[in-house]
Amino acid sequence: MSDREAVFLKQQEERLSALEKRKTDRKEANQSIEQLNEFLKKFNSIKQEIDLELDNLVKLSSPAEKKSHLSAAQGRVNSLQDLLNDALSYLPAYDLRKSQDAVTTIHENIARIQQVCLPKKKFAFGKKKNAATNSNVTENKETSAAEKFAKYTGDVIYENKSNQTLDIPKEEIHKKDVLLKNLTNCTVNLHSTIGTLHCTNCTNCTFSTGPISGSIFLESCNGSTYHVTCQQARIHTTHSAKFHIHVTSKAIIEDCKELRFGKREQIYEGYEDDLVEAGLSDTNNWDEVDDFNWLSKDPSPNWRTM
16 A cells, blocks of 8 residues: 555544544534533423412412412422422533522512511510510420421431531532431531431531532520531521631521631532532622521611621
8 A cells, every 4th residue: 555545544534533423423413402401491390380489479468378379389499499409510600500599589478478478477575474484485495396397308317326427428519408407516627518407406517518509497506616608598496606718609507506607618629610510609698697586777786797
């Protein structure tokens, strides 16, 4: 074979290889477009159902019907977040941010509508209250809080531990919902992208989490310290806690006191990659906190910045 023929054959092979690569790239691009279109179709459909549910709720007069519509809307929001979590691996950054912002807005709308349409009853002392009655009120409040959190479940659950360091493996919690309960004097490291994080009755603990693509929900986590990155933070009945936080929407507190908030600085190796995977924006509202127990325009006395 002459040199000219060898060169010609090599050029032909390169052309065929380039042609095959273009075909593969087009096929993969088409599959990605189909995935994106299917996701947007489902996402927008669920979002429209939630909007309709909330529109109907504000027109109702019966508290029972309002609760039913609110429960249905909250269930659909959970489905919306699950759909978004499942799509993290293939959604373009723009669509990911836009979708997560939409979920954040819905959470805020639900919280606002709940405050207006189904406000919590305020306890008022009568003229004659004995110790037994007050004891019953306290007991009922604690039982209500326990029941409220009893419904939370997780793909990964750690509970009933004291004086331990828990370095939870990344593969165990990756993109999953994590539930932590009844921990005392523990250090907990959750260094991975997480779906949601629920913590209840965790006392004098220190938590370091990876980016949470959804929300962190806390109940009765007194004296604890959090190094956390999340889309949304909901904090209930928690006292004397510190939050080094990166949160893309405003944190919400309720029945809390002596909370302190500062920017997150402590990170771990691989954090930046996890942040990209979680699809969280650079926006950090660490010093903007809504206190549902403080309606005055003056600053809430229940939290301050560090």
